Amino acid sequence: MSSSSAAPRRGDGSDTAGARPPMREALVAAAFRLFLERGYEQTTVDDIVALAGVGRRSFFRYFPSKEDVVFPDHERCLADMKAFLDSSPEDADPVRRVCDAARLVVRLYAENPAFSVQRYDLTKKVPGLRAYELSVVWRYERALAQYLRGRLGGRRDGSMRADVIAAAVVAAHNNALRSWLRSKGQDDVGAAVDHALGYAQSTFGGLPVPPLPEGPEDVVVVVSRRGTPLWQVVREVETAFARD
Amino acid sequence: MSSSSAAPRRGDGSDTAGARPPMREALVAAAFRLFLERGYEQTTVDDIVALAGVGRRSFFRYFPSKEDVVFPDHERCLADMKAFLDSSPEDADPVRRVCDAARLVVRLYAENPAFSVQRYDLTKKVPGLRAYELSVVWRYERALAQYLRGRLGGRRDGSMRADVIAAAVVAAHNNALRSWLRSKGQDDVGAAVDHALGYAQSTFGGLPVPPLPEGPEDVVVVVSRRGTPLWQVVREVETAFARD
Numbered sequence: 001m002s003s004s005s006a007a008p009r010r011g012d013g014s015d016t017a018g019a020r021p022p023m024r025e026a027l028v029a030a031a032f033r034l035f036l037e038r039g040y041e042q043t044t045v046d047d048i049v050a051l052a053g054v055g056r057r058s059f060f061r062y063f064p065s066k067e068d069v070v071f072p073d074h075e076r077c078l079a080d081m082k083a084f085l086d087s088s089p090e091d092a093d094p095v096r097r098v099c100d101a102a103r104l105v106v107r108l109y110a111e112n113p114a115f116s117v118q119r120y121d122l123t124k125k126v127p128g129l130r131a132y133e134l135s136v137v138w139r140y141e142r143a144l145a146q147y148l149r150g151r152l153g154g155r156r157d158g159s160m161r162a163d164v165i166a167a168a169v170v171a172a173h174n175n176a177l178r179s180w181l182r183s184k185g186q187d188d189v190g191a192a193v194d195h196a197l198g199y200a201q202s203t204f205g206g207l208p209v210p211p212l213p214e215g216p217e218d219v220v221v222v223v224s225r226r227g228t229p230l231w232q233v234v235r236e237v238e239t240a241f242a243r244d
Numbered sequence: 245m246s247s248s249s250a251a252p253r254r255g256d257g258s259d260t261a262g263a264r265p266p267m268r269e270a271l272v273a274a275a276f277r278l279f280l281e282r283g284y285e286q287t288t289v290d291d292i293v294a295l296a297g298v299g300r301r302s303f304f305r306y307f308p309s310k311e312d313v314v315f316p317d318h319e320r321c322l323a324d325m326k327a328f329l330d331s332s333p334e335d336a337d338p339v340r341r342v343c344d345a346a347r348l349v350v351r352l353y354a355e356n357p358a359f360s361v362q363r364y365d366l367t368k369k370v371p372g373l374r375a376y377e378l379s380v381v382w383r384y385e386r387a388l389a390q391y392l393r394g395r396l397g398g399r400r401d402g403s404m405r406a407d408v409i410a411a412a413v414v415a416a417h418n419n420a421l422r423s424w425l426r427s428k429g430q431d432d433v434g435a436a437v438d439h440a441l442g443y444a445q446s447t448f449g450g451l452p453v454p455p456l457p458e459g460p461e462d463v464v465v466v467v468s469r470r471g472t473p474l475w476q477v478v479r480e481v482e483t484a485f486a487r488d
Contacts, residue, residue: 131375131376134378147337160440163418164444164447167414168410171410177402
């Protein structure tokens with residue numbers, strides 16, 4: 001299930017922090033310096049532009065509001081996620097595909113651990129930012145659910161299953177991401193997210209597999225000790241069913 | 245899986261709309277009348293108290309802000325949910341228990357369909373209310389996850405699994421609830437939520453069963469045609485494992 005190598009890559013490399021326009025970058029840096037020194041609420045947009053040495057209009061060219069400067073890369077990441085999902089091969093395993101799409105987010109965080117940890121600490125302290133973050137998470141979840149609806153919509157309960165799988169994938173991803181942020185960015189976040197997404201994938205992965213080819217009615221026999229954990233039995237069943 | 249009969253009931257019946265204090269009730273009614281007539285943004289707290297014939301202080305005694313009057317019952321419902329989860333028998337199936345806890349929310353909506361549909365329409369139009377609602381949903385999800393962590397925390401990946409299951413249960417519940425709200429409260433929302441929660445329960449229900457008693461190493465044999473949908477095989481496995 002650990003499949004970071006299968007995760008999508010952005011084509012143009014524009015996601016690296018250094019590739020942001022310098023003025024935008026300067027505004028983010030100034031904002032975070034002030035947020036950490038004075039507190040978020042006590043910092044105005046005027047303070048930020050003064051420190052960055054630019055005009056107010058420049059700030060609002062890049063950021064609709066003070067909140068947006070705290071999450072400067074999510075709009076682009078969301079666009080990348082949608083583009084990745086839109087370009088999915090028709091025969092892609094949809095659950096695997098949304099797990100790979102979710103990896104775009106952790107990659108964004110992992111690009112700049114110090115910044116990500118600072119933001120995490122800031123967001124915990126400011127209820128308005130927490131609300132903003134929830135709306136960002138919701139938009140990622142919607143993007144995953146929308147793709148899944150397209151793939152499962154025809155099935156019975158397709159829309160409900162799409163919502164449930166999207167929510168589970170986001171929750172798994174975020175659990176691993178938050179653990180990493182709490183560790184101040186010390187652990188291997190890629191491996192932790194792969195592990196958590198592997199759980200989501202093994203839970204739902206059996207559902208949307210394409211129908212098996214018609215053939216002689218093979219019989220699958222799975223033998224297991226009663227004490228075996230159920231997840232392990234389910235994995236055995238999955239493996240047996242996947243085998244040709 | 246349809247188990248509305250197993251859903252929790254509030255002990256004191258205080259959740260019925262008529263049992264709200266009359267002034268609080270009058271404020272909610274006045275607020276919604278104005279929100280629908282003029283729009284949410286165009287209505288001030290002064291407008292609401294004028295129509296309700298009470299003073300500003302009375303408003304803020306019941307509601308910290310204008311947003312809170314849109315969701316007048318969630319604080320109590322959240323408290324009921326926590327109390328329900330806190331009073332769980334130790335041998336309760338944790339996934340079933342969080343599904344039953346989620347039913348407290350749909351019951352709140354079903355008590356007053358016209359009000360719930362009005363609020364749904366309003367919330368869709370006002371981004372600030374949408375953000376508020378996301379934070380409410382998040383708090384319900386946290387309550388479920390916290391209970392599950394207590395039950396699964398000792399297991400490998402307990403906290404991650406708790407988060408995933410809580411998110412899946414909330415997503416299933418909310419999918420059914422939203423369909424009902426879109427139908428203007430026409431369908432049987434209890435049955436729809438039971439069905440959606442049944443999916444969540446059957447997906448995760450096998451996971452947190454208490455460890456099987458030590459005994460002779462029974463062997464479980466499941467035989468299945470290769471063409472059988474995986475979920476059906478998994479259900480067979482679950483049943484076989486549950487059987488004594």
